[in-house]
Amino acid sequence: MSDLYDILIIGAGINGAGIARDASGRNLKVCVVEQNDIGSATSSWSTKLIHGGLRYLENYEFRLVRESLKEREIIKKIAKDIVKPIPFIIPHTPSQRSIWIIKFGLFLYDLLGGKSSIPKSKKISISSEIPNILKDNFKIGFKYYDLQVDDKKLVELNINDAKKRGATIIENKKVKEVFRQSETWSIKLENNTILNSKILINATGPWINDVLKNIIKLKNKKSIRLVKGSHIITNKLYKEDYALTLQNNDNRIVFVIPYKKKYTLIGTTEKEVFSPDNPKIDKDEIDYLIKTVNHFLKKQVNKKDIIDTYSGIRPLIEDFKEASKVTRDYAFDLNTKNKNTPLLSIYGGKLTTYRKLSEKVMSSLKPFLPIKNSKNWTDTKVL
Ligand SMILES: Cc1cc2nc3c(=O)[nH]c(=O)nc-3n(C[C@H](O)[C@H](O)[C@H](O)COP(=O)(O)OP(=O)(O)OC[C@H]3O[C@@H](n4cnc5c(N)ncnc54)[C@H](O)[C@@H]3O)c2cc1C
Structure with missing residues (x-):
């Protein structure tokens, strides 16, 4: 028998990589x-x-937001070379959320974040803070900070560390x-x-129920909805190092983010889909993103x-809600x-929550592990 x-x-993906790092440590x-x-x-x-x-x-997901903000602080320390705080501006649009709702939301965001090295939010005047980006009818805005990350690199750093700690990594081979x-x-x-293992973890993201049904041959207990999210990349739309959080009429949010020095990510x-394979942007998604940007920005964008x-x-x-209201939490x-x-x-x-998720995986598997008294460790060891 093999090992x-x-x-x-x-x-x-990030979840499999995070669990591998935590477990091998x-x-x-x-x-x-x-x-x-x-x-x-x-x-x-992402x-x-x-x-x-x-x-x-807005969906009252206080537990998830608090956990994510705590993780933001930890990831800023353990992955400092691949994350960067950036300011986000929310232009106030009177037809959307009121000033008081946004103020209250940001107050809660700051509060749930607790003691943090990331600056707190504040109300701003658009013409003094970012005079050249938004159309002149946007006068008031709110500034808050989050972290930008090299997402693929975050997975690779976790996998490399797992490898250093003895894990076997097999790439480009399907189970x-x-x-x-x-x-x-x-x-x-x-x-x-053929590989042999005591415990099996299915961390296949959007393929989870396909793998359960067709490879592990078990019935899934939880139903999932596959929702496609698409981005477009343009040359830099403005030189300032600010991201924008744009509120759309359908109540959704579109981010405009400086990307890799020369570009803008939107x-x-x-959009609900029925297969996890080869997702591609559709024409209506391109139109939606361009229309949103053109509603807010002085510089107009087109398909070219x-x-x-x-x-x-x-x-x-x-959980049978609209896609934007379905929980982003894990189970x-x-x-x-x-x-x-x-x-x-x-x-x-x-x-954002991969590290905490990995710790919780370890704690739920505790009764089945050969080493029972290991301590959580990934919150302080730099990747
Ligand atoms: C559009 C979009 C934007 C997002 N933005 C953010 C964001 O800004 N911040 C944030 O915190 N989260 C964001 N998320 C969520 C985040 O990206 C996901 O939660 C996370 O990447 C999921 O990781 P995963 O490991 O579960 O899945 P994946 O990264 O999909 O990994 C699953 C892996 O399983 C492999 N696999 C499948 N079947 C098999 C098999 N039979 N054999 C071997 N391997 C197999 C796949 O190849 C894949 O690499 C976003 C998600 C989307 C879709």
């Missing part, structure tokens, strides 16, 4: 199998923010079949290699200005039908 792992993780024998390149799926198609998610406050034996899982890869849309686009799929836990499904071979499936989540 026996304590934990085998299917999927090296506890001296567990860990293997990660990724069908493509490390971090090449949802985790590199808006690239480590943020509390100001607008989740094809899985067999639950009485004492172990046998995991068959596309090149017919997103995102929300787009130099690249990308789309990602959010696997949102189904676990621990299957212990056979106590010797637990299976943990990870649903939903954000880049």
